[in-house]
Amino acid sequence: MVGSTQGLPLEVRLSAYLDGQLPPDEVAEIDAILADDAAARAVYEKLKLGSEFGARAFERMLQEPIPLDLVRNIKEARGGDDDTSSTLGFAAIPISETRAPRRSAFWPQALAASLVIFLAGGAVGYLISEQKQTSFQSAANEFTPARTWLDDIADYHRIYARQARHLVEVPASEKDHIAEWLSASTGVAFTVPDLTAQKLTFEGARLLVANGKPTAQLLYRDAENEIFAICFLKSDPVEGTTAMVESMRNDVGLISWQKGDASFVVVGPSADPDLERIAEAVSTTI
Structure with a gap:
């Protein structure tokens, strides 16, 4: 102790x-x-x-195991003696040379x-x-691959796409308020796209947080009751508009691009063949 x-x-x-x-x-x-x-x-x-x-x-x-070289060195140091002590692998110490035990500090x-x-x-x-x-x-x-804002968006979409009564935070009937509210919150000026030509009905909007930034989410519904979303946030500026990039997160399809100081993504079922067409329509009207 x-x-x-x-x-x-x-x-x-x-x-x-x-x-x-x-x-x-x-x-x-x-x-x-x-x-x-x-x-x-x-x-x-x-x-x-x-x-x-x-x-x-x-x-x-x-x-x-004891290294063989060590055993050989011990035997060589003893000069090849063949008494009982050699079987122990240690040289015998003469009694006369042993020191009496003494008390000390x-x-x-x-x-x-x-x-x-x-x-x-x-x-x-x-x-x-x-x-x-x-x-x-x-x-x-x-x-571990670094998460991007698109991973956050895909997670949000899986949750809200299953909501019936609480799909949106602000309903489509308040479209003017949605544009003012989300523009002020995200710092991105936009117009709510009319996607009736793509057979999508505007349902309303939510404010999210993606990659630590305030992010707008505009939600639409098609005739089969599938939910689509347009999301955007402020980002580092680029010149003009970048090419569209298609990606998937399991059952969620995403088509993203950047325009000026804002990043956009259209989200929907990964199996929907019209997702790219919808994204092209959004990019010219938002």
């Missing part, structure tokens, strides 16, 4: 707690800290993971050294755990 760790850093106290090196009163104190402090619990779990990792590594090291130094090694081992385990977690997160981030 190490003794009191009062006044030492939390990591040191938790390391001693983990190895059962604390007196009962401090064990109760650490138990209370872990019960009430989420940050302390997180540090404890990392120390625990590092300790387990170090223990497994040490156990694997002990199971490794060595044991406090050994205890201190042991404590330093113990704490260093805990710190190494903690750092290994931290490094493994950071490396894992870095690898995950490297292979």
Whole structure:
């Protein structure tokens, strides 16, 4: 048992707690800290993971066979003696050369050294755990594609396309208010497109947040009760109008483009053959 760790850093106290090196009163104190402090619990779990990792590594090291070169060097150092001690792989020490045990101040130094090694081992385990977690997160981030505003739009569309009574936030009967409200909210001036020629009926609008920006959503319905949407937000300006880009998010089809300082997308069922035609009509009227 190490003794009191009062006044030492939390990591040191938790390391001693983990190895059962604390007196009962401090064990109760650490138990209370872990019960009430989420940050302390997180540090404890990392120390625990590092300790387990170090223990497994040490156990694997002990199971490794003794290198053949080491065995040969020991035998050569003994000059090829063939007595009983040679079977043990160690040179015999003459009795006359052994020193009588003596009492000294060595044991406090050994205890201190042991404590330093113990704490260093805990710190190494903690750092290994931290490094493994950071490396894992870095690898995950490297292979995870970055989300775009179109991913947010596709998620919104799946939710609102299933709504019947609450499809829109502001109904189509307030078209003038919708244009004023969404223009002021998004910073994009627009006109609500009339898509009756594409057999779509305007239902109303919503204000969304995509890629951290206020985003307008105009919703339309066709004769088969399928829902289509036009969404747009403020973006970095480009010259003129970019080419349309078609993409899919499972069952949701998206055709996007950029015009000036705004990005647009028409959203609908991915299987609808008229989605591109609808997008072309929107791009010339919005």
